[in-house]
Amino acid sequence: MRLGSTKALKRAAGTLVVLAVFAGGYLAGQSRVGQPKTIIHVVEIQWIPGISDAQKQKVLDNLKQVAMKTPGVKNMWTQADRLEPRDFNAAFAIEFANRDAADAYAESALHDKWDKMYVPLRQNSISIQVTNP
Secondary structure (H helix, E strand, C coil), rough: CHHHHHHHHHHHHHHHHHHHHHHHHHHHHHHCCCCCCEEEEEEEEEECCCHHHHHHHHHHHHCCCCCHHHCCCCEEECCCCCCCCCCCEEEEEEEEEHHHHHHHCCCCCCHHHHHHHHHEEEEEEEEEEEEEC
């Protein structure tokens, strides 16, 4: 009798372990979509014809410097993955901690200086900001 009980206990324990591993994997695989209150500023750029790659890179490098010196900037992206409309050439995105940080960036002397370098090199741009309620 004792031998049968041990096999049954081992089988039950093994089944519980398998179920626990399955449940853990299932829960870990669930999509958890957050809605942060940060502000995301996204800009698509259409460069004027004839702008060199070095000029384009300088614009983005200087923008990184502005972002690093602006309080409340959390993250930045400078590599466009897919652009619409398709005749646009580049993009960047900046994540701000809140509305005050986004406004401080837009109104800063650093941004004004960068803008004076950037605007003459672009033919067109599209700019949006998104957040959550």
